[in-house]
Amino acid sequence: MRNKKTNYMISCHELRLGNRVLVDKNLQQVSMITGTTVFTIDAEKSSGQKASEQSFEQIEPVPLTDDVLKQCGFVFHGYFKFWQLLTTGARSEMDVDSDYDVIDFMRRPIIKKMASLHQLQNVYFMLKGSELKLYDTTIAAR
Numbered sequence: 790m791r792n793k794k795t796n797y798m799i800s801c802h803e804l805r806l807g808n809r810v811l812v813d814k815n816l817q818q819v820s821m822i823t824g825t826t827v828f829t830i831d832a833e834k835s836s837g838q839k840a841s842e843q844s845f846e847q848i849e850p851v852p853l854t855d856d857v858l859k860q861c862g863f864v865f866h867g868y869f870k871f872w873q874l875l876t877t878g879a880r881s882e883m884d885v886d887s888d889y890d891v892i893d894f895m896r897r898p899i900i901k902k903m904a905s906l907h908q909l910q911n912v913y914f915m916l917k918g919s920e921l922k923l924y925d926t927t928i929a930a931r
Contacts, residue, residue: 799848799907800818801827807838807920811849812841833926839885850905852891857906871896883913 799810801822808819809832817829820840827848828840851857854867863872863885871892874882885891890898891912903909906923913921 799850809851809909811851813841853903853905
């Protein structure tokens with residue numbers, strides 16, 4: 790299993806409301822996007838807080854790691870060597886291999902080499918039409 794991908798600057802076209810990003814090494818949630826700035830709130834605090842304004846240069850992706858996948862509810866299957874996000878019963882919502890490729894039921898990559906949490910969130914939203922949950926925000930921010 791791989792542990793970390795390298796960081797890069799996030800393009801404004803990659804972000805959606807609700808994406809989790811890092812601002813000064815703190816996990817933040819995108820609450821509004823304008824042409825030149827992004828407004829974020831602290832992802833660990835309850836609602837009702839005031840959003841802070843960030844430039845795109847201040848925002849970093851949360852690197853996709855095995856720990857981040859675990860916090861999103863994925864389970865690693867050592868025999869098959871891939872991660873599964875299971876729904877009720879044994880039905881899989883999404884499968885991700887150890888290279889962080891989203892794979893189909895034949896284990897062929899359909900989306901290759903995701904590097905960050907916001908990319909995983911966006912892919913999940915495109916495929917399922919709902920938000921990917923992040924159960925523990927402390928691990929993603931490490």
